[in-house]
Amino acid sequence: MMDKMSEKPKIVVVGAGAFGTALAAVAAATGNAQVTLLARRQEMVEECYRTRRNDAFLPGIPLPAELAFSSDTAALMDADIVLFAMPSQEHRAAARSYGARIGTDATVVTCAKGMEQSTGRLLTDVLDEELPGHKIGVLSGPGFAADIAKGLPTAMVVAARDSETATELAETLSGRTFRLYPSADRIGVQLGGALKNVLAIACGIVEGAGLGDSARAALISRGLAEMSRFVVAQGGEPDTVRGLSGLGDLVLTATSHQSRNLRFGIALGRDGPASGQGGELVEGAFAASVAARVAHDLGVDMPITEAVAAIIDGRLDVRTALEQLMSRPITQE
Template identity: 55%
Template sequence: MSDVKKTVVVGSGSFGTALAAVFALEGEDEVTLLGRNAVLMEMLAETREHPKALPGITLPKALDFTMDPSVLEAADTIVLAVPAQAQRAASLYYAPYLNPEAVIISASKGIERSTGRLITDVLNETLPHHHAGALSGPGFAIDLARGKPIAMALAFRSRALARDTAEILSGRTFRIYASGDPVGVQIGGALKNVLAIACGIVEGAELGESARAALISRGLAEMSRLAVAMGGEADTVRGLSGLGDLVLTGSSRQSRNFRYGVALAEGNFDSVNAALVEGVYSASVANELAAEHGVQMPISNAVARVLDGKLGIADALDELMTRPITTE
């Protein structure tokens, strides 16, 4: 049998294309990007460029492109790089084509809004005969595609499976750390989006770097409490998928979530497409999960109410700053 592994990345947006590119950089395994836009896939195959998603990037020669789902029949590893709210539909659509032995990885950073379920739980439901894992951590698509050094966490219920899969997908510029805590990895990935919106509000309202540092610190505490309440580990959230990703997206305008927070504070709502901002979906769900598990999450709660139009930014700040004094 051949030692060559076959990886298919589903989703031709910026992050999916960047992941496929970085997986293909080594040239040791077969990597295919699977999309549903025929015109786009033909253009990518012909030009090796995705100017809308990854301007200025030439995609690797080793990367294949297709819109034919039959490519999944021989894939060892399948990465679903579609938005969190589309993961259920995508998994159901592609289920008939999957290699029975394939490992499935969600590369989204969110929680299913309609059910409040983590994405690996959704995949365990829709694809019950496959192992489902989650990839998360600090990494902008443009940096991935350029081959900049990046590290992320990959979590399965089986740490051994996470380690084996991480070895397949890691390369010289992309280092993946194995985790046996999919709950913690996904809570970190989803909640950092909510907190990145809060950081953007701090930026847009010109509240200062000190305020942002305090928000990141206290937001991390909120992440940890919810992760533990849902069966995850606090240490996981203090790693790449929580703290690492929050530091990145909570301080850069490359982040849609951060830019959306800035737009909220400045009243410039047309500058960011809310439909593409995962934190908008995750905020209310996180608020519901916190109530369900009896966890105090004042920052996330405030963000959810600001997004729902139930709380003004000035009132949210006043509310957070006048809460009863407690120990850290």
């Protein structure tokens, strides 16, 4: 990963939103690496240096003195690790925009939780295609940006094609309150992160419609079964689904009101699609439609995902969706 083993590795986090800022902060605080947060606007860079905060996305949370900020893409040229922390649907464009600046030996890690809507492809596949020759990894799991940035205990997963790269990434990025577990299952880690957002929307719909905690528990457990079927059909490992990037992330996102996907679902369940789409679509809204489409093509049964996609699109109301789910043929669990 590094050419000069005597030096600390250089990490550049692309995307100065809440999650990107949190990852940059926790990586800088470890002292394991030189970390730069790459923002689009120079005004943000100047404000972050002046206040040592990113109040636009993480209000009131101090950022470590070791963290550097820049709007100059030249920072990518000598990076050993590049974290892509922009939304999933922006990954291909970002890879094309920044690719020429990223050093040939750099490992690029996607930190988004989604699938490319236009192609149905995993984000690591998108980056493999757009950034040939680079090692491509994925970071995912149960962690809210504010909790990470505040130094609250958080455990997540980082996956790469080979265990050695995943372990190097985990050792470099982990700190006193932020622990990464290495994995070689990029497929399972990514699909867990994408599908838990869909299931969080489903749990939000249940809450917004006042259907009770028993319904939420059923959705979480049956949703996990859907996730496992989809992961296996895509070539991932079923055990990954039961770990941090699957079950762990699902429990967090489906039960905490910090989750934008859960809040989006609550609005859908309470007021219908018009309210749920009143603002920018959340990652789970994109993932629902693409996962339903890919699952259909693969012949994978995913009734909850299909119902969420139909509700978001306005093709199905909540009560009808519930009736359809509850009237499905009874089979062995």
